[in-house]
Amino acid sequence: MAQGAATVAPGLSSFLKSLRTTPVDPSVEHFTSLLKRRQIRNSRPCAIATVALLLRVVSEFKGRDAAKLVERIRQVGRRLISAQPRELVVGNMVRRVLGLVREVVDENLDAETNAASEGSHNQHSHHDSLTRPNLTSSISTFSPLKHAAAEPTDSNLSQSENMSESGELWRRPPLLTSHTSYAPASNAPLVHSLFGLFSQPETPSNSSTPTGHQSPDGKGMLTSLNLERLADLSRSKTTIDLRAEVMDGIRELQDELEQSDDLIAANALDHIHSNEIILTHTASTSVQKFLLAAARKRKFTVVHAETYPHDHTATHGILLTGKKRETQGDDEDDVWKPLTAAGIQVYAIPDSHVFAIMSRVNKVILATHTVLANGGLVAAAGAHMIAKAAKDHQTPVVVVSGVYKLSPVYPFDIEELIEYGDAGSVVPYEDGDFVEKVDVENPLYDYVPADLVDLYITNLGGHAPSYLYRIVADHYRSEDITL
Amino acid sequence: MDLETPTAENPHGSPAPPAFDIVSTYRTILESDPDLTMPVAAIEALVEAIAHSTVSTVAETLDLLERHTAVLKKSIPNPISLSAGTDLFQRYLVTTLNRPASLNLGPDDDFRAIRNHLLSNGRLFVERAKASREKIASFGKHFIRDGATVLTNGGSRVVGALLRRAAESSHMRFRVIYVLSPSTSTDSREGHQIVADLRSHNVPVATIPDSAVAYSLGKVDMVIVGAEGVVENGGIISRMGTYQMGLLAKSKGKPFYVVAESHKFVRLYPLSQFDLPIEQKVLDFTVSVVDKGVSSEPNDEGIADMNAEEVRKCSGNTAQDSVDFTPPDLISGIITESGVLTPSAVSEELIKIWF
Numbered sequence: 001m002a003q004g005a006a007t008v009a010p011g012l013s014s015f016l017k018s019l020r021t022t023p024v025d026p027s028v029e030h031f032t033s034l035l036k037r038r039q040i041r042n043s044r045p046c047a048i049a050t051v052a053l054l055l056r057v058v059s060e061f062k063g064r065d066a067a068k069l070v071e072r073i074r075q076v077g078r079r080l081i082s083a084q085p086r087e088l089v090v091g092n093m094v095r096r097v098l099g100l101v102r103e104v105v106d107e108n109l110d111a112e113t114n115a116a117s118e119g120s121h122n123q124h125s126h127h128d129s130l131t132r133p134n135l136t137s138s139i140s141t142f143s144p145l146k147h148a149a150a151e152p153t154d155s156n157l158s159q160s161e162n163m164s165e166s167g168e169l170w171r172r173p174p175l176l177t178s179h180t181s182y183a184p185a186s187n188a189p190l191v192h193s194l195f196g197l198f199s200q201p202e203t204p205s206n207s208s209t210p211t212g213h214q215s216p217d218g219k220g221m222l223t224s225l226n227l228e229r230l231a232d233l234s235r236s237k238t239t240i241d242l243r244a245e246v247m248d249g250i251r252e253l254q255d256e257l258e259q260s261d262d263l264i265a266a267n268a269l270d271h272i273h274s275n276e277i278i279l280t281h282t283a284s285t286s287v288q289k290f291l292l293a294a295a296r297k298r299k300f301t302v303v304h305a306e307t308y309p310h311d312h313t314a315t316h317g318i319l320l321t322g323k324k325r326e327t328q329g330d331d332e333d334d335v336w337k338p339l340t341a342a343g344i345q346v347y348a349i350p351d352s353h354v355f356a357i358m359s360r361v362n363k364v365i366l367a368t369h370t371v372l373a374n375g376g377l378v379a380a381a382g383a384h385m386i387a388k389a390a391k392d393h394q395t396p397v398v399v400v401s402g403v404y405k406l407s408p409v410y411p412f413d414i415e416e417l418i419e420y421g422d423a424g425s426v427v428p429y430e431d432g433d434f435v436e437k438v439d440v441e442n443p444l445y446d447y448v449p450a451d452l453v454d455l456y457i458t459n460l461g462g463h464a465p466s467y468l469y470r471i472v473a474d475h476y477r478s479e480d481i482t483l
Numbered sequence: 484m485d486l487e488t489p490t491a492e493n494p495h496g497s498p499a500p501p502a503f504d505i506v507s508t509y510r511t512i513l514e515s516d517p518d519l520t521m522p523v524a525a526i527e528a529l530v531e532a533i534a535h536s537t538v539s540t541v542a543e544t545l546d547l548l549e550r551h552t553a554v555l556k557k558s559i560p561n562p563i564s565l566s567a568g569t570d571l572f573q574r575y576l577v578t579t580l581n582r583p584a585s586l587n588l589g590p591d592d593d594f595r596a597i598r599n600h601l602l603s604n605g606r607l608f609v610e611r612a613k614a615s616r617e618k619i620a621s622f623g624k625h626f627i628r629d630g631a632t633v634l635t636n637g638g639s640r641v642v643g644a645l646l647r648r649a650a651e652s653s654h655m656r657f658r659v660i661y662v663l664s665p666s667t668s669t670d671s672r673e674g675h676q677i678v679a680d681l682r683s684h685n686v687p688v689a690t691i692p693d694s695a696v697a698y699s700l701g702k703v704d705m706v707i708v709g710a711e712g713v714v715e716n717g718g719i720i721s722r723m724g725t726y727q728m729g730l731l732a733k734s735k736g737k738p739f740y741v742v743a744e745s746h747k748f749v750r751l752y753p754l755s756q757f758d759l760p761i762e763q764k765v766l767d768f769t770v771s772v773v774d775k776g777v778s779s780e781p782n783d784e785g786i787a788d789m790n791a792e793e794v795r796k797c798s799g800n801t802a803q804d805s806v807d808f809t810p811p812d813l814i815s816g817i818i819t820e821s822g823v824l825t826p827s828a829v830s831e832e833l834i835k836i837w838f
Binding site for chain 2: 410
C-alpha cells in the first residue's frame with residue numbers, strides 16, 4: 001500500500017537480501033519499520049520475513065543456555081508483534097520457533113536422563129502440554145492493542161510470574177495439571193487434564209506432604225522447582241548443540257511455508273468437480289494454486305469477486321497474469337500462469353453481485369488472512385458477506401489456509417482484529433468536497449464466524465472448524481501463547 | 484449388591500460401610516462450605532469414606548467406592564452433577580492404580596502411596612477446585628468488553644466469580660441482566676446474593692423473570708451461563724430456563740458462553756430433554772377432579788395418583804430445582820480452567836480419561 005515511487009521499493013525481497021549482510025539488531029529494527037509502514041504485509045510475506053529473521057537471531061545467539069535463547073526470541077517477538085499486532089502470523093511464527101527450542105531441549109533431556117530418576121519430568125510435561133487444548137491463554141496476545149494495560153494485572157494466577165522469572169523456560173501456565181509429573185511415587189505420565197484436581201502436590205517429596213494448607217500454585221515452591229530444573233538443564237546442555245538443532249527446525253519451518261500451498265493444492269481434485277461453478281474473491285496465491293491444480297484435470301468455471309477497493313489491482317493482476325502485481329521481481333522460478341491459460345472460464349464480478357450470482361455457485365473457496373482458534377477467520381473485506389450469502393443459499397464454504405496462518409488467539413474483540421486502510425482508495429482525496437462532508441472508511445478485513453465455514457483445507461488436510469482447536473494445541477506450546 | 488459384597492468377600496470392609504454414613508458426610512461437607520460444588524463435595528466424601536475404611540487392595544477400594552457412590556446417588560434427587568465428581572474420582576483411581584509403568588515401587592507400596600496422597604490432600608482438592616473457579620474468572624473476564632451488556636441466570640458461583648472479577652478490573656463498564664425466578668429455591672437465593680454483590684461493586688444490574696428473556700435480548704451483547712454438568716456431546720445440563728435462553732440467543736445471533744469447571748464434565752449423551760437419567764416433575768398432566776363420583780375412568784386416575792405419589796417419594800426434582808439440557812449447537816464456547824473449548828472438545832477430554 002505504502003509502496004513508494006522509488007525504483008527499488010522496500011519490501012520482502014529487499015529485506016531478505018539485506019538480512020544476509022546486516023547484523024541482527026539493525027535487521028530487527030528494519031523489519032519493524034517495514035511492518036509499521038506496511039511495506040511487508042499479508043500473511044505469507046510476514047511469515048517468511050519473521051522466520052528468516054528468527055533464523056538469524058538464533059544463529060547469532062551466543063551461549064548455550066536455552067532459557068536465555070527463549071527469552072531472546074521472545075523479546076524480538078514482542079517487538080515485532082507490537083510493530084504490527086494485526087499480522088497475527090508474526091506471533092504464530094515466533095511461537096512456533098519458541099516451541100522448537102523447547103522441543104529440542106525436552107528431547108535432549110529425555111534422551112540423556114532417561115534412566116535417572118528425574119528423567120521423566122520433562123517428558124511428562126511435554127506430553128501434558130501437547131495433549132491439552134489450550135485455546136485461550138491467548139488473552140494477552142492482544143497486548144499491543146487497546147487493553148494492554150490490563151494484562152499484567154492477571155498476576156494473581158501467576159501468569160505474570162511467567163515473565164519475570166529467569167527460570168521461565170520451565171514454567172507452565174498455571175493450569176492445574178501442569179505438575180502432575182512431579183510425583184516420584186508414580187513415575188508414569190498422567191496426561192489427562194480432567195485429573196487436574198487430583199494431581200500430586202508440587203513438592204518433590206511426596207510421601208511427607210503436609211495436609212495441603214499450601215496453595216496449589218504457591219510461588220515459593222515453584223521457584224525452587226525452577227531452580228532444580230534449570231540445574232537439570234545446565235547439566236545436560238553440554239551435549240546439546242542447541243543452536244544447530246533449532247536452526248534445523250527453523251529451516252523445516254521455512255520448507256513448510258514454501259510447500260504449504262502445494263500441499264493444499266494436492267487436495268483440489270477432491271473438492272472441485274467438473275462443470276462446477278466456483279466463487280472466490282481477492283488475490284490469493286493459495287487459492288490460485290488450488291484452482292490451477294484442479295484445472296489440470298477438470299473443466300470448471302470460476303467467478304472472481306474483485307474486492308474493490310483495497311485489493312482489486314492485485315485481483316486483476318492475478319486474473320491476467322496469475323500473479324499479484326505487487327510482488328513482482330521475486331520467485332522467478334515459479335511458473336505463473338493465469339487460470340484462463342489453463343482453459344478455465346473466469347468471470348470477474350464486483351462484490352455487490354455476489355448475492356445475485358450465489359444461487360448458481362456450487363462452491364465458495366475463500367482465502368484467509370488469519371484463522372483463529374475458535375474456527376473463525378479474518379479474511380479480506382467482503383468475505384463475511386460472501387460467506388453469509390453462501391449460507392443463505394446453502395452453498396458450501398471452503399477456506400484454504402496454511403497451518404502457519406492458524407493462530408492461537410481467541411477473538412475476544414473482533415473490532416481489534418480489523419484493520420482499516422487508506423480511505424483514499426474509496427474516494428480520492430482530490431474530491432475534497434466529498435471527503436469533507438462524508439466519512440469514508442475502508443476496512444481491509446472481515447471477521448467470518450466459524451459457523452459460516454464448512455471446511456478448512458490446510459496443508460495437513462481437511463478439517464471441520466470445530467476441530468481447529470486441536471491443531472492449535474498440536475502446534476503451539478501453551479507456555480508460549482502469552483508472549 | 485450392597486448387602487452381598489461385604490459379607491461374601493470383604494471381611495475388613497463389612498463393618499466399615501454401615502458405620503460410615505456417606506450421605507451425611509456429603510451433606511456436612513456441602514453445608515460447611517458454601518463455595519463448594521457438588522462434584523467436589525462428593526469426591527471429598529469418598530475420600531473420607533476411604534479414610535474410614537481399612538481397605539488394602541485396589542479391588543476392595545473400587546468396590547467400596549462403587550457402593551458408596553450408589554448410596555450417594557440414590558440419596559439426592561439430581562445426581563448428574565455429583566456423578567461427574569464420583570466418576571472422575573473412580574477413573575482417577577483406576578488409571579493411577581492400574582498404571583502398568585509403576586516403576587520403582589511395588590504395587591502394594593504404590594497403592595499405599597496413592598492412598599496416603601488422597602487422604603492427606605483432601606483439602607488440596609477443594610482448594611484446587613476453588614482455584615479453578617478463579618482461573619475461569621480470570622480467563623472469562625476478557626469476554627466481557629467495555630460497554631457490554633451480559634445476560635445470565637441462576638445462582639451459578641462461577642458466573643458470579645467471573646462477573647465480580649470483571650467488575651473489579653476498574654476500567655470496565657458493563658451491565659448485567661439477571662434472570663431470576665421468583666421462587667424461593669436456594670438457587671434463586673444465591674442469585675439474589677450475586678446480584679447484591681454485583682450492585683455493591685457498582686455494576687448496574689437489572690433483574691428480570693424468565694418470561695422477559697426474549698424481550699430483553701435486544702439489549703444484550705452476550706449470554707453467560709453456568710452449568711451443573713457438561714455432557715459428552717458438548718451440551719450442558721443446567722437450571723431450567725437455560726435451554727430457552729440458548730434457543731433465543733441463537734435466534735438473535737448472540738454468543739452463548741458456558742462457564743464450568745472441568746470436573747463437571749460428565750459422561751452422558753442425552754439427545755433430548757427427556758433423556759436425562761433423573762426424574763423431573765415438570766410436565767405433570769392433570770385434569771380437574773371436581774366430579775369424582777362420575778369419573779369414567781376411575782382406574783386410570785388411581786394409577787396416575789399412585790404414580791405421582793411414587794415420584795414424590797423417590798424424590799423427583801421439584802419444579803423449582805429442575806434442570807434442562809442445552810444442546811451443543813447453541814453453545815459458542817465452554818470456558819473452563821484449561822481454556823476455552825468448543826463443545827466438540829468435551830468428548831475428547833472425556834475420552835482421554837475413560838479409554
